[in-house]
Amino acid sequence: xxxxxxxxxADDIVFAKTGKHLDNLQEGILRGTWQRQxxxxxxxxxxxxxxxxxxxxxxxxxLLSETLGEDINQSNFRYTVERLQxxxxxSNFGNYYAQIDNFSVCENNSHxxxxxxxxxxxxPIYNQTKPKIHLDLSDAPEPNLFYNRTSExxxxxxxxxxxxxxxITLLGLTGIGKTALTVQLIEQIQNEFDYIIYRSLHNxxxxxxxxxxxxxxxxxxxxxxxxxxxGGLPLLEYLRLSRCLIILDDVQMIFSSGQLAGxxxxxxxxxxxxxxxxxxxxxxxxxxxxxxxKPREIAALESQNPACRTLKLNGLxxxxxxxxxxxxLAEPEKWPELINLYQGNPSWLNIVAAMIQExxxxxxxxxxxxxxxxxxxxxxxxxxxxxxxxxxxxxxxFWLASQAEPVEISKFPxxxxxxxSELLKAVQSxxxxxxxxxxxxxxxxxxxxQPVFMEYVKNQNPQN
Numbered sequence: 001x002x003x004x005x006x007x008x009x010a011d012d013i014v015f016a017k018t019g020k021h022l023d024n025l026q027e028g029i030l031r032g033t034w035q036r037q038x039x040x041x042x043x044x045x046x047x048x049x050x051x052x053x054x055x056x057x058x059x060x061x062x063l064l065s066e067t068l069g070e071d072i073n074q075s076n077f078r079y080t081v082e083r084l085q086x087x088x089x090x091s092n093f094g095n096y097y098a099q100i101d102n103f104s105v106c107e108n109n110s111h112x113x114x115x116x117x118x119x120x121x122x123x124p125i126y127n128q129t130k131p132k133i134h135l136d137l138s139d140a141p142e143p144n145l146f147y148n149r150t151s152e153x154x155x156x157x158x159x160x161x162x163x164x165x166x167x168i169t170l171l172g173l174t175g176i177g178k179t180a181l182t183v184q185l186i187e188q189i190q191n192e193f194d195y196i197i198y199r200s201l202h203n204x205x206x207x208x209x210x211x212x213x214x215x216x217x218x219x220x221x222x223x224x225x226x227x228x229x230x231g232g233l234p235l236l237e238y239l240r241l242s243r244c245l246i247i248l249d250d251v252q253m254i255f256s257s258g259q260l261a262g263x264x265x266x267x268x269x270x271x272x273x274x275x276x277x278x279x280x281x282x283x284x285x286x287x288x289x290x291x292x293x294k295p296r297e298i299a300a301l302e303s304q305n306p307a308c309r310t311l312k313l314n315g316l317x318x319x320x321x322x323x324x325x326x327x328x329l330a331e332p333e334k335w336p337e338l339i340n341l342y343q344g345n346p347s348w349l350n351i352v353a354a355m356i357q358e359x360x361x362x363x364x365x366x367x368x369x370x371x372x373x374x375x376x377x378x379x380x381x382x383x384x385x386x387x388x389x390x391x392x393x394x395x396x397x398f399w400l401a402s403q404a405e406p407v408e409i410s411k412f413p414x415x416x417x418x419x420x421s422e423l424l425k426a427v428q429s430x431x432x433x434x435x436x437x438x439x440x441x442x443x444x445x446x447x448x449x450q451p452v453f454m455e456y457v458k459n460q461n462p463q464n
Contacts, residue, residue, distance in 0.1 A: 003034045006081060010064070017067050024135060025187055029057045033077050048183065133190055136217050139249070140198040141179055147346060148319035149181050155311060156185050160245075160286050161192060165309050167279040169289045169298050172313035173434055174381055175347020178290045181313065182247055194242040202250040207270045211235045214246065236277065239285035251291035257388045260429040262296035272297045279308040292385065294432045312434065315344025327353035327362075334364040341373060341451055348452065351377050373455040382456045385435065392418055392426040397435070397449065401457035406439040406446035 010030055011022045022030070025046055032042035039057070043050040057074060064072040070080060159165040172178045182198075190196055195218055199210065218238045238244065254268045255261070264271060272295060278287045279301050289295070294310060301308040316323075320339045321332070323346060329335070342348045352367075355376050360366040367374060375382070389397065395416050400407070412423060427447060430436040435453055439446040449457065 003031055006030060006034050009081070013067050014060075014063060017063060023187070024133065024190060025053070025056055026060055029053060029060060030077075033057075033074050036078070039074070048187070049180070052184075133193065134195045134217070135190065136196070137183075137186070137198045139200040140183060140247075141200075141249075147177065147180075147316055147322060149177065149184070152181055152311065152313065153185060153188065156181075157189060159309055159311075160189060163306070164284070165286060166281075166283065166307040167275060167287050167289070167298075167301070167309075169291060169294055169310040170313060171291060171294055171310055171434065173292060173345065174384060175345050176313050176315065177346050178313055179249065180346075182249075182288065182290060186245070186247075189245075192243065193245045195244040196247075197244070198247045198249065200249045201253050204253050204265070204268070206267065207274055210248075211274075214238075218242070218244065236281055236283065239278075239281075239283040242285070244285040245288070246285070247288045247290065249290040251289045251295070252293050252388070255293060255295075255388075259390050260393070260425060261293040261432040262298075262429075271295075276301060279305055292433065293388075299432075315339075315342075316346060317344060320344045320346065320349055323349045324353055324364075327357060329353055329356060329364055330362045331364045334368060337368060338364055343450055343452060345452075347381070348378055351381075373451055375452070375455060375459075378452065379456065379459075382453065385433065385453075386456065386460070388433075390426070390429070392422050393430055393433075396423070396426045396430060397453070397457050398460075400436070400447065400449045401454050403448070406437075406441070406448035408444060408446055 007022070007027055007030055011027075014026075015021055025048060028046040029042055032045060037045070039050050039053055043053040046053065061072045061074070061077070064077075068080075072080060156168070156170075159168060170178050170182065186196055186198075197214060197217055199213070201210075205213070215235055215238065218235075254265055254271055256263050256265045275287070275289070275295060276297055298308065298310060302310060316339070318336075321335050324332075324335050324338070327350070338352070339349065342352055352374075355374070356362060356364060356367050386394075386397075395418060396412075399412065399416060409423065409427060416423065418426065427436065431438070435449070437448050437450055439448060448454075
């Protein structure tokens with residue numbers, strides 16, 4: 001048997017048992033297992049975390065075991081299938097398939113053969129093929145472990161599947177889990193789309209290069225002849241012809257450093273018009289932007305267009321304890337304090353947990369006993385954010401870092417050498433970068449820095 005025969009056999013078995021075809025990840029697990037790959041290799045090939053692949057595989061092996069009447073797992077799957085081949089299907093499922101051939105299916109019930117069968121002869125429903133999903137995740141980085149984001153996933157699925165939101169900005173600091181969340185989202189909604197494409201803007205492609213690349217992939221299946229245009233269809237026309245999900249990662253790379261948030265680099269301003277066109281035009285597709293900072297036109301679009309939304313990705317709460325447990329840290333009663341200090345950022349917590357093991361043999365209280373927040377290897381990550389700031393934003397950051405308590409904007413000192421307009425713009429920009437926090441105190445709105453950035457800024461020399 002070759003791998004396609006194995007996938008077909010497994011798909012028939014799963015469909016007969018559950019009424020659902022194998023999804024892309026299940027197929028990837030079976031394909032990799034048949035090719036004698038281990039879970040880390042399969043996870044890399046499928047752009048999933050190893051833990052998630054193992055979880056899905058465990059359910060798949062259990063389903064196959066229950067159906068075939070043998071204990072199936074990754075180590076014996078190929079041997080078992082080669083030994084049993086089609087005879088196991090004929091003996092265990094021949095009668096069941098025969099019944100399916102003689103049944104017609106309506107919305108809620110199966111009817112015996114005396115009710116006319118509307119299916120075409122020799123076309124049993126278990127052999128019906130599912131629509132082909134054209135998936136390109138070649139630009140997606142290898143995902144880290146996915147931690148509980150049930151609320152965020154629910155929100156995104158509602159926006160995309162129910163509200164038909166056309167433009168979504170997923171906003172979050174480095175390491176917060178934007179990519180992991182997006183990969184998990186793709187897995188859960190991929191059957192709703194004809195095309196799914198993941199592209200990174202890390203190398204700052206021009207809009208023309210990006211659109212050409214997207215159209216080349218979308219043109220892999222010929223467009224209907226009556227809609228064909230010499231030289232290919234414009235991208236927006238493809239988004240109307242098919243239901244597409246396009247993810248653009250590292251969007252912050254097309255913005256200028258040293259300026260307020262969301263200002264495009266020279267030659268990249270047409271991205272703003274492109275995003276606006278996607279949000280305002282009529283089509284059945286969705287564009288998701290992953291970024292450290294919000295594009296300037298998004299705020300205006302959101303206020304007047306329900307097809308444009310932003311999801312701010314915050315740190316993990318109790319789910320972050322799984323990270324510390326995996327790292328083998330001691331004193332679970334101290335974990336909530338550690339998680340709060342490092343804002344539940346999965347990447348930051350992994351770095352800090354490794355440092356606690358290295359320096360304190362896993363004892364959290366020893367790190368917490370210091371009066372200052374230790375950053376260590378986090379500093380290089382934080383510097384990436386700090387280097388993007390304008391001079392006015394840096395002035396505001398340095399002053400906020402010197403304040404023990406959250407403050408009102410009106411209390412900012414005049415020696416900042418910023419006009420009221422410049423001050424307000426800087427505070428607004430820092431908010432769009434998620435580097436400043438708002439605190440409600442009665443009717444007042446106060447501002448402060450997150451603990452990690454406050455410590456980082458204190459360690460910088462304003463004169464540099």
